[in-house]
Amino acid sequence: MNIIQDLEMRGLIQQMTDEEGLKKHLQDDIVTLYCGFDPTADSLHIGHLVPALMLKRFQQAGHRPIALIGGGTGMIGDPSGRSSERQLNDSETVEYFSDRIKQQLAKILDFEKEANGAVARNNAEWLGSLTLIEFLRDTGKHFGVNYMLAKDSVQSRLENGISFTEFTYMILQSYDFMNLFQKENCSLQIGGSDQWGNITAGMELIRRTSEDEVKVFGLTVPLITKADGTKFGKTAGGAVWLDPEKTTPYQFYQFWINTDDRDVIKFLKYFTFLSIEEIDQLAVQLEEAPEKRIPHIRLAEELTKLVHSEEALAQAQRISQALFSGEIKQLNGAELKQGFNDVPTVQLAKETKPLVDLLVEGNISSSKRQAREDIQNGAIYINGERQQDLNYQIQEDDRIDNQYTIVRRGKKKYFLLDFQ
Structure with missing residues (x-):
């Protein structure tokens, strides 16, 4: 050919x-x-x-x-x-x-x-x-x-x-x-x-x-079009850049993972060097088991490896797995920073501090009363682990690489605490 x-x-x-x-x-x-x-x-x-x-x-x-x-x-x-x-x-x-x-x-x-x-x-x-x-x-x-x-x-x-x-x-x-x-x-x-x-x-x-x-x-x-009519390459946070400082390898990897089912085979043809025969096989896998997202994963792997590196791909996969499983403590500080690059970041002093005070200081809970309710109701997670002790103190063990702590409030609201 x-x-x-x-x-x-x-x-x-x-x-x-x-x-x-x-x-x-x-x-x-x-x-x-x-x-x-x-x-x-x-x-x-x-x-x-x-x-x-x-x-x-x-x-x-x-x-x-x-x-x-x-x-x-x-x-x-x-x-x-x-x-x-x-x-x-x-x-x-x-x-x-x-x-x-x-x-x-x-x-x-x-x-x-x-x-x-x-x-x-x-x-x-x-x-x-x-x-x-x-x-x-x-x-x-x-x-x-x-x-x-x-x-x-x-x-x-x-x-x-x-x-x-x-x-x-x-x-x-x-x-x-x-x-x-x-x-x-x-x-x-x-x-x-x-x-x-x-x-x-x-x-x-x-x-x-x-x-x-x-x-x-x-x-x-051809100019690239998406099946849903939105502009290709744009996300809620703006353009998807090749510079890892502007779009982290994890964000880059996730962009391709989240490709619409209707676009993924076309994008495999456009952006990868996989043979047409292999792409046709991935199309069959998409048809038979769309929930496994096998073509999406392959697309994300190929592009992250090409634009960044094998190491960056492995890191993006580790972050993805840790966040999916909730095992945040498996990540180091650099991976944590990359995985939560787009969540609110709060800078705090390195000191032992009551969890109630920290939630208010970090604008995670609106008041001490709300903070106590959030803790008692099981809505607060520290590095992926639920914390319901009203007297809990945030200390060095809660800081990954002695710098970062992830607080989750409810199901989806994440905050990155950066202890200076």
Whole structure:
């Protein structure tokens, strides 16, 4: 099975130019391809995973991927898929974001491979040195205004307005493709389906600026949709980031575990490198025993291991098991902090303290009277163990790693006590 057939079976191709020509090119040559990642934050999120993993799929098929960090285009802002102007960041912020994104991509792509090792480039290298007159004379002249207005990325913004700054983004991205074609022999650009207009504009620029007839190609992946109609990659707490400091490996693992049954097989095809045959078997298991959530667990395992590490996966599994069983004391302080990252945290001094006073000080119970009622009624748990002694004193033995205590009030209200 060739790379295009595999992508088609996974539902990962939205559009491609010259299908037969691209298939032959991929069959006959080691193809250099690229995908761009604009540094709009200090971390990629899971919406970036599909294009990043596409580069990895092509690399595994023997081709050479370029991860293009948009240090230059990130100063402008891509209007594609947006309804309003993006807030612009200063150069230092964009440079910092670019470095962080490069580090994350290095966990996914193999930059050390000899034959077709991945390459990271930053378009600030060439866009930053362009003069305005040079850019308008040598590049801008190849773009008709009517041609640009007809592109979806521009059309969708005309009603609400688009600045000249964002209007030029298409030309800058086209310049990237031309530059990589000339200097890296890059003949294929991939991206999300909202990038189709930018990709085809780049192909046209290459043809117009080349003396000989050239063959370059574009391929887009579909934008991810969820069966329930909500936006993919968003939770109540916001985006699901690849940075473990922004979204912990445990939260990342749980996000995939909680995938809707209607989406899990599709996501296994999109996000994992499991064979289609194995995914089909997981689909049968989902049909026969949906309560076991076997495909969901496999999806969470594969993605957590890929984005973080085997160790992070094992830790996420330990946290999940401990929280499910209520055996909180099995966790160390770091695991406890990760597992309860999104619950209210109360900082307290390290001292022996009556449980009644602690519940009030930590805003767990509204008053001492309520605290005593909660304890007597069996509603208070310390590190997973019910505590009904009104005279109980919180002391060192209740602090995991001498720092953290988990208090549960009722069935679902958790509090993390951080003793300083």
